[in-house]
Amino acid sequence: MVVPVRDRADAVGRVVTGVLTQTFADTEVIVVDDGSTDETVAAVRAAGDDRVRLVHQEPSGTASALATGLDAARGRWSAVVDVDTELSAVWLARLGRLVDSTGARFATCGGEQRHLDGSTTPISPRAGSSDPLAGACLRSGAFVTETPLLREAADRLRSEELNDRANPTAVVGGEALRRILDEDAVVARTPERLVRWSEPMAAERVGGDELRLDWAFQALDVLARSPIPDATLLARYATIGGVAAARLRRRSESRMLFRVACMSQPEIREHWGRLIVSYLAPISDRVWNPEAGDEPEPVVDLTDGNEPLADA
Numbered sequence: 001m002v003v004p005v006r007d008r009a010d011a012v013g014r015v016v017t018g019v020l021t022q023t024f025a026d027t028e029v030i031v032v033d034d035g036s037t038d039e040t041v042a043a044v045r046a047a048g049d050d051r052v053r054l055v056h057q058e059p060s061g062t063a064s065a066l067a068t069g070l071d072a073a074r075g076r077w078s079a080v081v082d083v084d085t086e087l088s089a090v091w092l093a094r095l096g097r098l099v100d101s102t103g104a105r106f107a108t109c110g111g112e113q114r115h116l117d118g119s120t121t122p123i124s125p126r127a128g129s130s131d132p133l134a135g136a137c138l139r140s141g142a143f144v145t146e147t148p149l150l151r152e153a154a155d156r157l158r159s160e161e162l163n164d165r166a167n168p169t170a171v172v173g174g175e176a177l178r179r180i181l182d183e184d185a186v187v188a189r190t191p192e193r194l195v196r197w198s199e200p201m202a203a204e205r206v207g208g209d210e211l212r213l214d215w216a217f218q219a220l221d222v223l224a225r226s227p228i229p230d231a232t233l234l235a236r237y238a239t240i241g242g243v244a245a246a247r248l249r250r251r252s253e254s255r256m257l258f259r260v261a262c263m264s265q266p267e268i269r270e271h272w273g274r275l276i277v278s279y280l281a282p283i284s285d286r287v288w289n290p291e292a293g294d295e296p297e298p299v300v301d302l303t304d305g306n307e308p309l310a311d312a
Contacts, residue, residue: 002069009039021226035059067154104188111195125189209244216241235264
């Protein structure tokens, strides 16, 4: 799966966690950073999972980022997802079964558009005509297809300099891919709403520990909806959030998050040590508050065997 992103440290962690918590585990996440100037890269690295590959490029536009990511893709099938897309935990498994049962070269599902006023609009693929992609849902995350097909479509999109299009994901899935997909190719459709799209909200940017605490709560929200939550990922984000909350002196949130880490990985002594320290305010302040004069504990280095995320 390819995630093109630029300056979205507020949201990229949610979509990355959404892929890592899929019930179908054999997947990779290629995040293409299109020259971000905020903490987007740190948000991606926070996942600490070797299924996540980070690719950097100079600011070149979404279409170029898609092509770059697909060039790096190693799997037989690919999808493109933007950071304002939420994926059901069974998204990949359902689409995979649909492909296996139909022999399709392209599979599409339904979803739900969430509006700023809280209302939602259901969106479902429809039966097509002679055009194999007619009626397909071509939004972010709503389709998967063979990697070579999607790669060629993305290359055409990049060469035609369509970076300014409002929805390059749909263009890749529609205009460019339609020229490549054979007329007799099987396109499988399911009305299941496996994706939710949100309209980006204009909000004041936050950074530092406020942002890291937000990453943690986003990830825990995604993990709570997974039928098979990843204990290591859960503990990692709980620790990131717990340390951030401790630095902000939000003690109740810090203790709650450290308890989550302890319950997720009770065998890791460091989790219990952090929890104990969080109840001792003077010691907590010395450990985690930079103004106390001591070097604060790293937010992401959890000393539990996780290696830092390597760039592709």
